[in-house]
Amino acid sequence: MDLEEEAYSIIKRNKEGVFQNVIWKELKIDSRKCSRIIKKLLDKDLIVREVGVSNGARTYLLKAKEEVKEKYDLLLAGTLFSACTGCTGDCQPEYCGRLSEWIGNLIQEAERSEETGEISANEA
Numbered sequence: 001m002d003l004e005e006e007a008y009s010i011i012k013r014n015k016e017g018v019f020q021n022v023i024w025k026e027l028k029i030d031s032r033k034c035s036r037i038i039k040k041l042l043d044k045d046l047i048v049r050e051v052g053v054s055n056g057a058r059t060y061l062l063k064a065k066e067e068v069k070e071k072y073d074l075l076l077a078g079t080l081f082s083a084c085t086g087c088t089g090d091c092q093p094e095y096c097g098r099l100s101e102w103i104g105n106l107i108q109e110a111e112r113s114e115e116t117g118e119i120s121a122n123e124a
Contacts, residue, residue: 003027007037008064011047017063019054038062 001009007023024034038060041047045065052061083098093099 003029003033004037004040007034008041008046011041011062012064014063017050017061019052020049020060020062021054021057023062 006027010023010026011018020034020038021031023038024031027034029037038047038049042049048063048065050061050063052059083096083102084093087098089096
């Protein structure tokens, strides 16, 4: 993992934000190098930066941008579209095989996200 990825990982871990001076201390780099890394993350539109004060010193509070998901993503479980969307069948949801398969995919996706620490579209 390169320094840019490590910095982004630190920012993502801290949901309320993290001060820039904490990042360069944690990565054991100087503030100038950290500023260049933060600039790259800002240019990629991955983070937002706000002016802040930490221990009496002016610094920046950095937060990861939330991923914007398309509305239809909420109807997906992995690659399967919601079984009920557009369904014309006269069935009972408790006994629908297609719906059960879709829910099973949701569960598997949530378990994978839990393992990797990522948030899926269905959890956002």
